[in-house]
Amino acid sequence: MKSILLILFKNTSVLDFSVPVLLKIRQHNPSVKITVLYCHLGRRRILRKGVFYDRVFRENDITQCDLLDLATGPWKPVAKFLRLFIQNSKWDTKSQTAMPSVIRRLHGKLARPLRWLEGRIIGSIDIALGLGRIKPDTVLYDLRNFAFDHRVHAGASGIRESIDAFILRTRPRVFFLPHAPHGSTTDVFVAPPITGSHLPENFEYWTTSQGEDPETLLPQQPEKIQYIGYPGLDSEWLSRFKNRPGDGKCLRILFITRKVATQEAPTKDPYVLEEKEFERLIGMLSNALSECDIRAELIIKPHPSNDFSKIGKRFLQGKFERITVSFEPIYHELDRCDLVCSVYSTILLVPVAAGLPVFLFHSTVQDVVNRHELFKSLYTGLRYYIRTEEDLMRALMEHKAYQAARSGDNDPSPPWAGDIAHVRSHYPDGATTTCVSRLQGLE
DSSP states (O other): OOEEEEEESSOTHHHHHHHHHHHHHHHHOTTOEEEEEESSSSTHHHHTTOOHHHHHHHHTTOEEEEHHHHOOTTHHHHHHHHGGGOSOOSSTTSOTTOOOHHHHTTTTTTHHHHHHHHHHHHHHOOHHHHHHHHOOSEEEEETHHHHOGGGSOTTHHHHHHHHHHHHHHHOOEEEEEOSSSOOSOSSOOOOOTTTTTSOOTTEEEEEOOTTOOHHHHOTTOGGGEEEOOOGGGOHHHHTTOOOOOOOSSSEEEEEEOOOBOOSSSOOOOTTSBOHHHHHHHHHHHHHHHHHTTOOEEEEEEOOTTSOTTTGGGGGTTSOOSEEEEOOSOHHHHTTSOSEEEESSOGGGHHHHHTTOOEEEEOOHHHHHHTTSHHHHHHHHTSSOEEOSHHHHHHHHHHHHHHHHHOBTTBOOOOTTTHHHHHHHHHSOSOHHHHHHHHHHHTO
16 A cells, blocks of 8 residues: 545544544554545535544644645635635535525625635536545545435535546545444445446445345345444554543533434434434433532534534533533543433444443434344443433432542442443454455455
């Protein structure tokens, strides 16, 4: 490997999967060129206000670029100015060409010409020329891009088609990446448009769940399906993030959310929480903390499809000491919290594997997930599977008693210690090494 290209379209979830692998490669191969391409005019559409990955990439000599960096000719100076208007997005399904509220308040007088200008810039970018300068011999490609193109900005299809044409012409090794520890099912093969349902010799399709059977996913080419696991759950990677104890006066709770339906944006998606149910869960947490005489501050970890500008306001009904909204990946928060509360989200498995207590709130979304026996055993097998407020109060009091028992040299094993072994039974350690071996083995 001389040049690795990671291609991102939608949000940071594929970075959560890939970064442990990229850093392992950098550790063993200091000379390899690694580039992360954000397929938006501004990379802040994906990174938002987060700085964790910026710092990691800078410290490990990993290059980041977006479509503006590939722009050439007379559009480049204008594109740099336009970057000022596209620094952030409120949620990952927002159109690339949608302008921030400061522009929308101008009654559309500037929004339309700016959208037109942005479209012209995107259309003028010579993807082949830009990728030719990178010269990738290994491409890491987010699988979800193929199924969710309609959720990305208006130029997504054209950009992807240009990238695909470059890949087919130059024939680098291509690895289709998963974005989470598991999907909604284990028996669906997402056929990439670049290849269809037949993968050429230089392509490989990675999966994360042990329940994904290659013979079922791609019966005509099962050897192309490779079970990898999830690198973000590896003990070597997680050892980087040492939990720092709080002052004991105020419990630091990381709250992992899901997308929430509203009256303004109703949905029939079974993986979206109803607004009333979400409010009930927040109220349940607030009441339980009050009954247990526990002061708490919340760090909210939004789902990428949450409206980041509004999600914090949903928690104002509760009696919390402080509420902050995190723009950082889950890894950044591991050393800033004492426990984790979460509705269904695959990313909750990361703090479990890191040894943190995780309180999983049962919900209607969880009912859908639990229809799959493999996933049901994974989530209901956690020590703190919370169905009622009484369950939550018992869990909080157990955590409180454990913290009180820790003094001086006395450091008893936490009641939730078995959760790590439970997750390991589903996700064996060493996924990062498996990924690197696959990348090196197909050279």
